Amino acid sequence: xxxxxxxxLPARPDEAQVPRIGVDEWVATHAGRTQLGRLQQRxxxxxxxxxxxxxxxxxxxxxxxxxxxYVVRVGFDTLLYMLLxxxxxxTVGYAGLLDLGYIAFYGFGAYTYAMLASPQFGxxxxxxxxxxxxxxxxxxxxxxxxxxxxxxxGDYLAIVTLFFGQLFxxxxxxxxxxxxxxxxxxxxxxxxxxxxxxxxxxxxxxxKVTTVRGYFYVALIVFxxxxxxxxxxxxxxTGRAWKSLREDPLAAELMGMPVNxxxxxxxxxxxxxxxxxxTMFAALNTAVFAADFDVPTLIxxxxxxxxxxxxxxxxxxxxxxxxxxxxxxxxxxDHATYVFYLLLLATLVAKLRPWRVxxxxxxxxxxxxxxxxxxxxxxxxxxxxxxxxxxxxxGSWLEGWALHNDTPGTVGxxxxxxxxxxxxxxxxxxxxxxxxxxxxxxYLAAVVWENxxxxxxxxxxxxxxxxxxxxxxxxxxxxxxxxxxxxxx
Amino acid sequence: xxxxxxxxxLVAGITHGSVYALIALGYSMxxxxxxxxxxxxxxxxxxxxxxxxxIISLFGGSENLSxxxxxxxxxxxxxxxxxxxxxxxMIERFAYRRLRTAPRIAPLITALGVAFFLENxxxxxxxxxxxxxxxxxxxxxxxxxEGFTLPSGVHVGMPQIIAVVGAVVLMLGLTGFxxxxxxxxxxxxxxxxxxxxxxxGIDVDKVIVATFFIGSALAGAAGVFNGLVYQxxxxxxxxxxxxxxxxxxxxxxxGNLPGAVIGGLVIGLAQSFSIGYISSTFSDAIVFAILIAVxxxxxxxxxxxxxxxxx
Numbered sequence: 027x028x029x030x031x032x033x034x035l036p037a038r039p040d041e042a043q044v045p046r047i048g049v050d051e052w053v054a055t056h057a058g059r060t061q062l063g064r065l066q067q068r069x070x071x072x073x074x075x076x077x078x079x080x081x082x083x084x085x086x087x088x089x090x091x092x093x094x095x096y097v098v099r100v101g102f103d104t105l106l107y108m109l110l111x112x113x114x115x116x117t118v119g120y121a122g123l124l125d126l127g128y129i130a131f132y133g134f135g136a137y138t139y140a141m142l143a144s145p146q147f148g149x150x151x152x153x154x155x156x157x158x159x160x161x162x163x164x165x166x167x168x169x170x171x172x173x174x175x176x177x178x179x180g181d182y183l184a185i186v187t188l189f190f191g192q193l194f195x196x197x198x199x200x201x202x203x204x205x206x207x208x209x210x211x212x213x214x215x216x217x218x219x220x221x222x223x224x225x226x227x228x229x230x231x232x233x234k235v236t237t238v239r240g241y242f243y244v245a246l247i248v249f250x251x252x253x254x255x256x257x258x259x260x261x262x263x264t265g266r267a268w269k270s271l272r273e274d275p276l277a278a279e280l281m282g283m284p285v286n287x288x289x290x291x292x293x294x295x296x297x298x299x300x301x302x303x304x305t306m307f308a309a310l311n312t313a314v315f316a317a318d319f320d321v322p323t324l325i326x327x328x329x330x331x332x333x334x335x336x337x338x339x340x341x342x343x344x345x346x347x348x349x350x351x352x353x354x355x356x357x358x359x360d361h362a363t364y365v366f367y368l369l370l371l372a373t374l375v376a377k378l379r380p381w382r383v384x385x386x387x388x389x390x391x392x393x394x395x396x397x398x399x400x401x402x403x404x405x406x407x408x409x410x411x412x413x414x415x416x417x418x419x420x421g422s423w424l425e426g427w428a429l430h431n432d433t434p435g436t437v438g439x440x441x442x443x444x445x446x447x448x449x450x451x452x453x454x455x456x457x458x459x460x461x462x463x464x465x466x467x468x469y470l471a472a473v474v475w476e477n478x479x480x481x482x483x484x485x486x487x488x489x490x491x492x493x494x495x496x497x498x499x500x501x502x503x504x505x506x507x508x509x510x511x512x513x514x515x
Numbered sequence: 516x517x518x519x520x521x522x523x524x525l526v527a528g529i530t531h532g533s534v535y536a537l538i539a540l541g542y543s544m545x546x547x548x549x550x551x552x553x554x555x556x557x558x559x560x561x562x563x564x565x566x567x568x569x570i571i572s573l574f575g576g577s578e579n580l581s582x583x584x585x586x587x588x589x590x591x592x593x594x595x596x597x598x599x600x601x602x603x604x605m606i607e608r609f610a611y612r613r614l615r616t617a618p619r620i621a622p623l624i625t626a627l628g629v630a631f632f633l634e635n636x637x638x639x640x641x642x643x644x645x646x647x648x649x650x651x652x653x654x655x656x657x658x659x660x661e662g663f664t665l666p667s668g669v670h671v672g673m674p675q676i677i678a679v680v681g682a683v684v685l686m687l688g689l690t691g692f693x694x695x696x697x698x699x700x701x702x703x704x705x706x707x708x709x710x711x712x713x714x715x716g717i718d719v720d721k722v723i724v725a726t727f728f729i730g731s732a733l734a735g736a737a738g739v740f741n742g743l744v745y746q747x748x749x750x751x752x753x754x755x756x757x758x759x760x761x762x763x764x765x766x767x768x769x770g771n772l773p774g775a776v777i778g779g780l781v782i783g784l785a786q787s788f789s790i791g792y793i794s795s796t797f798s799d800a801i802v803f804a805i806l807i808a809v810x811x812x813x814x815x816x817x818x819x820x821x822x823x824x825x826x
Contacts, residue, residue: 185806
């Protein structure tokens with residue numbers, strides 16, 4: 027039907043929210059939407075395996091280039107997170123099953139390794155024996171969790187698995203003396219809140235892995251093997267079947283896909299990879315605590331997967347790298363401050379067009395800052411006598427521009443709330459009013475950063491993870507490297 | 516039979532159950548209309564609880580209150596409900612509204628993000644330590660001295676009565692609102708079929724905002740009741756409570772308001788009886804077992820009707 031045949035057709039009430047998909051003009055513009063740049067065209071010719079090998083080669087040089095054990099340690103953690111995101115990518119990215127108990131499998135793998143290779147029970151198996159046992163045990167656990175859940179649709183699955191994750195933490199945290207029906211068995215299975223200490227390092231054939239650098243290479247090799255395995259599965263019959271399950275479970279079932287079996291396999295496969303990551307975590311840290319496997323870790327892994335793009339292997343690498351490195355950077359106030367201002371500037375440069383607007387907003391913010399600083403220095407001198415979070419010329423400039431108070435107290439907290447409200451306010455405004463409102467908001471952001479956020483890095487990083495998830499889902503739900511999908515209802 | 520233990524656990528279960536039921540109502544309403552698992556709902560409850568705590572501090576702290584306990588309670592409830600409701604509306608407006616047509620996973624992850632943001636912001640603003648309503652100290656504990664004593668010597672304090680009665684009153688009010696008013700009718704219609712409701716001229720946006728406001732206000736009230744009876748408030752209290760409340764909503768049949776109340780009571784009683792009779796460590800496991808059993812035996816919940824999936 028064309029427009030001319032039905033001139034009186036009223037618009038839908040929720041017209042603006044419904045994507046115009048499938049209509050002729052949308053299809054006609056398809057080629058325009060997927061137009062690639064020249065560089066992108068060149069790069070799209072390279073098979074993705076090439077990129078993965080390149081990544082592996084570059085990563086292998088990291089410990090060679092730096093002797094700094096801390097950097098290598100961060101690299102190891104990043105590889106571990108990549109492995110975790112890789113496993114989650116199978117369950118969530120390929121099969122589309124929202125598994126919120128995923129981190130429990132990680133914990134289960136770690137605890138299994140800890141129990142079989144530590145003085146806890148006096149068992150010291152060889153690593154080559156423990157790892158397969160731990161991985162298979164975790165896969166079986168994943169199978170068992172999926173068994174009652176396989177009939178559940180989307181959200182119900184999420185809640186069952188989330189509760190399973192909570193259950194895991196509770197049980198392992200109280201595992202030093204379980205009480206049941208009045209019997210209190212004093213079997214110390216998990217060490218309770220004290221965890222299991224003194225875990226053996228990886229050892230096989232008389233050789234031991236003791237250095238962080240050694241673990242880095244173990245993790246790199248394991249990750250590359252796992253990546254290759256997942257890459258093959260991705261292209262196999264099973265991989266294609268998972269994706270059809272993700273796109274439309276009902277249609278997949280009608281096409282004769284063994285939907286239940288596919289779900290169980292996806293769950294077990296993802297769980298096995300998490301268990302493998304767990305064994306490495308336990309071996310390097312030489313101790314495991316149930317609290318490490320709680321919701322915050324889960325959300326960080328989800329943030330990685332989502333940022334990179336669920337269902338994309340390259341996305342797993344990129345997402346884990348970005349999230350973990352930025353979380354590490356946030357630990358040191360010095361680096362964090364530079365990153366914060368650079369990020370702010372980069373966002374403004376990317377989002378504000380034309381450049382006149384950018385100049386007005388930036389200039390306005392700087393001018394606004396000096397004015398406020400001058401007023402406050404006469405009205406409330408304590409707010410200009412603090413010190414900036416960084417040294418050098420940038421720090422001294424900040425001290426002369428932004429407000430600093432070494433003990434911001436309650437006022438600082440009100441400023442934080444005010445900042446959140448101001449950002450929400452800017453989002454509702456449009457046009458020039460929005461640009462004008464950005465000026466005080468940006469200044470406020472700088473003040474809140476200097477006085478409140480940078481002081482509490484451990485909380486700030488988690489707040490930022492939450493914000494990343496919200497913003498990313500609203501702006502680009504498919505992540506950096508994912509492909510946009512249309513859900514047909 | 517040890518009546519004392521039985522009645523203690525019964526009272527605790529009903530009190531806990533009414534708090535869960537209040538939270539579950541909001542979960543259920545939002546899920547009914549948007550099909551969205553609002554993980555941030557438990558954190559709205561946490562904020563409500565902290566608002567109540569702030570009001571106590573405002574009136575001189577729990578040990579030397581400057582007003583009558585009842586006046587204080589009324590102010591606390593009103594403020595917590597208003598704050599909870601506004602917070603819920605803001606969450607909807609800024610985090611969920613643009614995602615109504617996105618793939619299902621997007622709003623879910625956003626909800627996790629909002630929950631994470633609220634919890635950690637609360638920790639930044641209020642500190643990680645536990646705070647206490649200390650309702651035993653209000654005017655020398657006069658509130659707890661009132662109430663009645665059950666046959667075997669189990670004392671039911673006024674705070675517990677207030678929590679249960681308050682929850683019942685709010686639930687009745689909600690039922691009346693949904694059944695009798697025009698907006699309530701619009702809510703039911705939207706929950707039944709959002710597109711059809713929009714075609715019938717119902718302002719779906721308005722309905723969704725109202726749903727978030729009412730559901731979140733109930734969660735705020737639940738926060739105050741919980742603090743009144745169980746004293747403690749802390750930034751991470753919302754996640755676990757939200758989880759239990761969601762299970763209550765599922766057990767009762769999601770989107771079904773009387774079902775949410777029954778589910779809340781079932782979960783509250785199951786939790787307190789398993790703590791009393793079986794093991795405090797395993798109470799979570801027992802709730803989990805109930806959830807799995809309901810999911811397998813009656814996926815649509817105790818009171819829910821089986822949904823027909825349209826293609």
